[in-house]
Amino acid sequence: MLKVIALDLEGTLISNAMSQIPRPGLYAFLEGCKSITDRVVIYTTVKEAIFRNIAGLLVSEGTAPKWFSTIEYVNWKGKTKDLRLIPNNEMSSSVLVDDFHKYIHKGQECRWVEIAQFDHPYPDNDSELKIILSRLMSM
Structure with a gap:
């Protein structure tokens, strides 16, 4: 069973920090993640204050659940997203x-759930979050 699902922001949940276009199915994906794990965290290169503004906007628009605005944020430094930097985390029961x-920490490739980048022209029929949620549910 997964105990931590770490989520990237840009190219994964939204377009990017500038345009902030939510990926289709974002609300259902976030709720699905919350239903299958103890912890859902944000692991992004976007600074926390900017992320909090984006999260608040997504919640106010109804494209993300209310809890998303207060989701746990992982502070990190370096070139990769090392799952060991998530506080109180058992790496063997977590995924990113x-x-x-290039952000996947060496030796943690087996903990990576790769999602296709949400990129221009930001298709309305993008179903990646639905596909990834199904994969997470089977882990």
Whole structure:
């Protein structure tokens, strides 16, 4: 059973921090993640204050559940997203959902759930979050 699902923001849940276009199915994906694990956290290169503004906007628009605005944020430094930096985390029961392979910490590739990048022209029929949620539910 997964105990932590770490989520990237840009290219995974939204377009990017500038345009902030939510990926289709975002609300259902977030609620689905919350239903299958103890903890859902954000693991992004976007600074926390900017992320909190984006999360608040997504909640106010109804494209993300209310709890998303207060989701646990992982502070990190370095070039990769090391799952060991998530406080009180057992790496063997956690995953990182991310679209960018260069952020995956060496030796943790088996904990990476790769999602196709949400990129221009930001298709309305994108179903990646639905596909990834199904994969997470089977882990």
